[in-house]
Amino acid sequence: MAEYTQALCREIAVQGSLLREKGMGMPATIYIGGGTPTVLPVKLLETILAALQAAFGEAAEFTIEANPGTVEPGLFPRLRSWGVNRLSLGVQSFDDGLLRRIGRIHRASDVRQAVAAARRAGFANISLDLMYGLPGQSMEQLAASVEQALALQPQHISIYGLQVEEGTVFARQQEAGRLELPDEQQTEAMYDYMTSVLPSAGYERYEISNFARPGFASRHNTGYWRDVPYLGLGAAAHSYWEGQRLENPAELSAYMDRIAAGRPAGQLEEPATREIQMGEFCFLALRTARGIDKAAFAVKFGRLIDSVYHRPIEEMKGRGLLAEDESCLHLTPLGMKYGNIVFEAFLL
């Protein structure tokens, strides 16, 4: 772990000086994610935070993800002292039985303690992740979780449905017939419940999966959907730079070898053609409530969006999935449910 931290710090330092050499601005946002960076001992985490501060200075929005079950006492004040100002907690549910069923190590009480500790340390921007469609989850359980989440008054809530991915424990259980997922109707009812109850509690749905109190939309994540370049650091991190997408080796040893050899870790995923760039620009922007900014498209690609996508736009509007106003094209509430149909239509 120490070795990896060292390699990561070296990458941070090198990329920081490259930015400076090229006279580029420093990043406005930093996000330490990948699930549970808080499994790192505080000392190592602080080494990374120090490296980040040395390389990039202060960021306006500086988020760290944390698992409520791995919060060491004293962690939050340390994070605050390094300029971290936003906390994203992987809560998933407030039902302890359900948490155990999905293999989480924390309990609902850990979440409440973590939020309280963060607040005491001065975190004024806290986000909670919730999941629906979990094995054995009932509508009542979900409603109770949402209620408890709201009671903690977070600034931001993300919701994700369970997707059984190949090769996971859930996939094996599903094959063996031991995974009792809510059926289609129940899952849709859960979706409908959350997408109506959160806005009425004052959380605006600014992206398909994300809800925030006014002014608290994640600036960092919004960048992904608004075509802002980003620099990914660490194993398996992705970068988006000059229109191309790069990926660091996912394998720790491969990553460390490259860093040790003084080579850039990022490798081009696949050369992005203009068609790919347009498709990504659109489907990512369509995830947001604001949608595709037509002027931004024209500026970036030198063509009016209607000249490229006239037919899909008309078709999707005709099917009630897409709406258009003076400046933007955005999903309708129905389109939010069937986003994939619209996204596909925008791929060239």
Add this chain to the structure above:
Amino acid sequence: MQTKNIRNFSIIAHIDHGKSTIADRLIEYTGTLSQREMEAQVLDNMDLERERGITIKAQTVRLDYKGKDGQIYELNLIDTPGHVDFTYEVSRSLAACEGALLVVDAAQGVEAQTLANVYMALEHDLEIIPVINKIDLPSAEPERVKQEIEDVIGLDTSDAVMASAKTGIGIEEILDAIVAKVPAPAGEDEKPLRALIFDSYFDSYKGVIAHIRIMDGHIKKGMQLKMMATGKVFEVTDVGCFRPAPVDLGELGAGQVGFVAGSLKNVKDVRVGDTITSMENPAAEPLPGYRGVTPMVYCGLYPVDSADYDNLKDALEKLQLNDAALVFEPETSIALGFGYRCGFLGLLHMDVIQERLEREYNLKLITTAPSVIYHVHKTNGEVLQVDNPSKLPPAAEIDFIEEPYVKATVIVPNDYVGAVMEISQNKRGEFKNMDYLDVNRVMIIYHIPLSEIIYDYFDKLKSSTRGYASLDYELADYKAAKLVKLDILLNGEPVDALSTIVHTDNAASRGRQLAAKLKEIIPQQMFEIPIQAAVGSKIIARENVRAMRKDVLAKCYGGDISRKRKLLEKQKEGKKRMKSVGSVEVPQEAFMAILKIE
């Protein structure tokens, strides 16, 4: 070249038994092409032909061979198309020959498909030279296969050539056998010209080029010639042979095989089976066996993208230059928009044309289920020819409907007679005759509605006779039948392109099966889609396609973007061939669903 030194022959073989390889070796051995010039399998030169292992257009090549007697012989190989749709073309190619090589795989033995062509060759009195190919295979059993040829076909195999086209074994023996056994053509140079057209193709510089065999007389550059059936007159600009590229020789004499070209712009003027004669000294009678081209099967072809309508028209026109059997005219469907009603010789012909349109002209098409031509007698005495079920008049205006019947000839080993009769009976066939060809093999003749043949008769026949049945059919007559139009409604709206004409007795079961099949084919959409089958105003079956699952809310951050895009692309790929019919997205397959039901 004296006619006594000419040999005209074709090769009869089952798919994969090595016809093309043998042809290649013969070309190579006689030095017609150097090895470097040889493209593997020279004769099947359309990609599609190579992939399907079938020959659609006849190909011809002249080989010069120095025989054992030291004389130079002119060997003309005429490669024949190999499918029941093209039986007539095969018969014309065989009519141009005096002999045929019967190539049989030493491991596989005689296959059903070969038989029909062998019998046709025997009908034309061709000398047949058995060639046992692939004798180098470890599993080869040449003696057993020879015995089988004797038993099944009744040919003497004592002189059969043992060959391996792959390694070159037996190629010289084949050439010597052709010289020794195939009779020289009988024609005379001085008689009035009679040349048989057995194929044609369109060349953008020279116009239509006719493949011909001169039976009597001769052709020289500059002569005025006439097509005896179509009446077309033209002046010869090119006359020669194929090696395998066309070589202009200035003339061809009696018994020779080659091509003739001259100011022929339209492939319709150059009909397979027609006789060419000279204007100056015309023959009294044409050669026997001419038959006009009559499409048997019709279907609608529609561009998935309506902007491709003109491209489809251009492509059809170009294909028609080379294919007199292809006919088409514009038609409109409420469901599918603007397209063409196209007529074909049979289902394979239809498939081939559709695939060429898609591959060579890069068109995405929706094909409707094939239909035959119905004669609809209306109560007011009018008779309509209906080749599109949606054009059937309302039931109240119909007095009666006649449908085409074919005479289907099935040749099958004895053990499967029961199976053939059962299938034919189920397909509304009328038994006509049965003959034992030898102790083992039986020829069964049925009159069957053509519509049943184009559905799945051949598939059923093959599967229940383990591939041993061979089928040949020709149009017999029209007969009155109790037929009704079966309509399909999607989301309450009738879809004209899904209508079919079925026998009254089958309407209910076909309706149920079709609705069930469509339920499998039509993907879930944002709303529930009822599928109904109806005869007139009576609903006879109903199914529902459930509404599609909503998206699961998923993360899409920095590391997820490429993966997400690829996932979307993959899903999109699977959906390309869809047509919006009203508010329902219908995949191409749905229009062919009627062919997929039991």
